[in-house]
Amino acid sequence: MAWQSIPVPRLEGVSQEQFTQQLYPQRKPLVLEGIDLGACTSKWTVDYLSQVGGEKAVKVHVAAVAQMDFISKNFLYRTLPFDKLVQRAAEEKHEEFFISEVMDNFLIQVTGKKRVVLFSPRDAQYLYLSGTKSEVLNIDSPDLAKYPLFSKARRYECSLKAGDVLFIPALWFHNIISEEFGVGVNVFWKHLPSECYDKTDTYGNKDPTAASRAAQILDRALKTLSELPEEYRDFYARRMVLHIQDKAYSKNFE
Template sequence: MACKAEVPIFEAHSEQAFKDHVSFRREPAILRGANVGECVKVWSPEYLARKVGNLPVKIHVSPTPKMDFIRKNFMYKTLPFDELVTRASRKEQDCYFIHPQELYYLRSLGIEPRGTDIAHFSKHYPTISDDFKLPNVFDESKYFSSVLRVSSSGLSLWTHYDVMDNVLVQVRGKKTAILFNPNDSLNLYLVGDKSQIIDVDDVDNPQFPRFKKAIRYECQLLPGDILFIPALWLHNVRPLDFSVAVNVFWKNLGPDFYDKKDIYGNKDVIPAARALQTLQNATKLLSSLPAEYKDFYYRRMISELENKLDSVVKSESES
């Protein structure tokens, strides 16, 4: 069984302590009981359908509770927002794309038809934006985006990391969140920013033997909870009910580290993206060598990286 670690919970009266944690600690935390507005009381499926209406939204439709971005086991569809929330709040559908028990997920986008603008909750959902209030947990000058998320009960998003710090504000329903420290990335079998491990509860899967070594940070989010997810922390969330949340991202590093054309905020920071491209180029250069040479130089490259990693770990332990 994987090792478990606690996610600290700060009550509303300790809001400043939570802000200090966000500013100085690189670990998840929950702020509970803070004032996030009337949304917690009023955002029922019926209210959202009435207030937002038939605004077209692009969604994921999944035949299974565990979505897999690498293998794309879901469909992209467009529905009116009022129909989306009605369907997502039901266990079974009269009208469906795949089968009556299909599940739905919305990660709101910008309204520009060509997909060239950044998600901004208050701008794109003005009829409900006044219901939501975010405590001032980060420097507003670093704000990047705010994303409305709507999900069917039980639908897990794939395990992934984000390149920016963010807070997930759970508004409607309960949700289980599972997070992994970036230093466990070798145990998560990454392909890009996503893990190949779809079922995070299956720690004995023979395909992923190192996964059982990963330390699992698990918590349950209640309506009104604010979860801090630091950049690079891998996370997997599973709604236990019909779920509505607002996710707010900010640039915790200097603006020059981020790709200005990245409207989703999910591209690796520029120095890392260039380094990873260099690594890919290096493996291509070695591809013309005989097998024993490739084996040797791949191992030598790994050795160089391990030496760099050891120096980083040593530096962190001394600081």
């Protein structure tokens, strides 16, 4: 099946003021071109990074396949010398399955090339989620017998080359495929007031505190329904779903 993708807009020469005041409030992915990242875009080669990093020990995920699955955990943690890690990464194609985060993110492509596919948080219902992660690993050739709703999710796609900066708004799901060895740097920041976040969450991997409380309340409500016979549980659970759809979704959600 050939997938149709919506190209992520690319803009060159965007000033900080223009991004902050005009583009950032739109809450949509955007590739920024022509930003001066300095000498790193040409200097950070395999040899240079191996020399600078030396034999410093680094803990990494190691998997037998390119698509690592953080739900079934088809990988191991290993400690490798930094220079060996860089050399190994240069020889392997890597793909990150798609995930969402609660912080905004700049993905800065310093060297190399990546293909990035993104999905709107409004299409979460089609992504077969387990927490913030999707069960669908192969997004270019998914098992539609197992994941039939996935075909309804709208794909946004872009290619990143050295010097490109991709803005990934919070909650947007993203799948990253390395097309050649390169170095990418992520910069995360909080879009909401600081009190909305879990104070122990450094990298934006946990739900906002209000969302966590709501999930706990829902779990308690479902546990209460378990006191009823199956026919009643089913009926009132469906009413709860309809109530959430009616009350919680914004009017312009669709």
